[in-house]
Amino acid sequence: MLSRRSVLAASAALLAGTAGAADGRLRFGVIADPQYAEAPPNLTLGRYYANSLDKMRAAVAALNGEDLRFVVTLGDIIDRDVASYDKILPIYRTLRHETRFVLGNHDFDLAPEHLERVPGLLGMAAPYYDFAVAGIRFVVLDGNDVSLFAPPPDDPRRKLAAERLEQAKAAGLVNAKPWNGSLGDAQFAWLERSLHAAREAGERVVVLNHYPVAPDNPHNLWDASRLTGLLARQPHVLAYFNGHNHAGNYAERDGIHYVNFHGMVDTPDSSAFAVVEITGDRLEIQGFGREPSRSLTLKPA
Numbered sequence: 001m002l003s004r005r006s007v008l009a010a011s012a013a014l015l016a017g018t019a020g021a022a023d024g025r026l027r028f029g030v031i032a033d034p035q036y037a038e039a040p041p042n043l044t045l046g047r048y049y050a051n052s053l054d055k056m057r058a059a060v061a062a063l064n065g066e067d068l069r070f071v072v073t074l075g076d077i078i079d080r081d082v083a084s085y086d087k088i089l090p091i092y093r094t095l096r097h098e099t100r101f102v103l104g105n106h107d108f109d110l111a112p113e114h115l116e117r118v119p120g121l122l123g124m125a126a127p128y129y130d131f132a133v134a135g136i137r138f139v140v141l142d143g144n145d146v147s148l149f150a151p152p153p154d155d156p157r158r159k160l161a162a163e164r165l166e167q168a169k170a171a172g173l174v175n176a177k178p179w180n181g182s183l184g185d186a187q188f189a190w191l192e193r194s195l196h197a198a199r200e201a202g203e204r205v206v207v208l209n210h211y212p213v214a215p216d217n218p219h220n221l222w223d224a225s226r227l228t229g230l231l232a233r234q235p236h237v238l239a240y241f242n243g244h245n246h247a248g249n250y251a252e253r254d255g256i257h258y259v260n261f262h263g264m265v266d267t268p269d270s271s272a273f274a275v276v277e278i279t280g281d282r283l284e285i286q287g288f289g290r291e292p293s294r295s296l297t298l299k300p301a
Helices: 004-014 049-064 083-092 112-121 156-170 185-200 224-232
Strands: 026-031 070-073 098-101 129-133 136-140 204-208 237-242 249-253 256-260 272-279 282-289 294-297
Touching: 026 049, 049 083, 049 272, 129 185, 136 185, 185 204, 185 224
Parallel strands: 026 070, 070 098, 136 204, 204 237, 237 256
Antiparallel strands: 026 272, 129 136, 249 256, 272 282, 282 294
């Protein structure tokens, strides 16, 4: 498992890197939904869970050849079973870059006694957090906060999740699905404070979450409109990156690029991951495998 010591060591080594320091470029890797499990494929969904180990090894080899500040996985590192972490996390440890994680719904498809262990298994001090690199503040959200599966069985957030899901169904929302989630009020207040602090510090912001919020989609966060409404009022927010919808997606709204990265687990042998570069007024995404490349213009700071 990833230890705090290994993450800090990787961070120190990266201080000497060029991807985001002297030349104003920031480059980092993005992976979405490896969803590994030692299980037969789901042919209906086109998900080949066991194949993700070899795909991850190939992705690590490619990303290790790049000059990057970090590599982030946008959730669903595993598909099920806590033992799956023991197989895929050693591959992450072969990355020469700092490793960051976002929590996904399948990361909590575990026996109840393991649910509260998940952030620690991934070396995360908290389920949601932020960090700054080269003048960009990355705000990492936990869309599983209020859900039917991530909180322990007796946690009041489960009751709140059931109420929110019923409200979404009553409203006829296309994303009223039990596999989605939402932000708790404490996390939403933290997000508002983090965005304000970034603006005060003159930092631009990229938001990272497992769940999409735009465009409308069955996979979106239950409270997507609350989140997009907040982000629309933030002139320093550049982009929102997510996974969860394995088919990928894209929208531009209020000058913010909402990029849904493709799932690595899909198809027997075609992978999906990316290298992202932010420089000046450009957001460049170099896609590998099924991930498309994009060249996007950023709004003025």
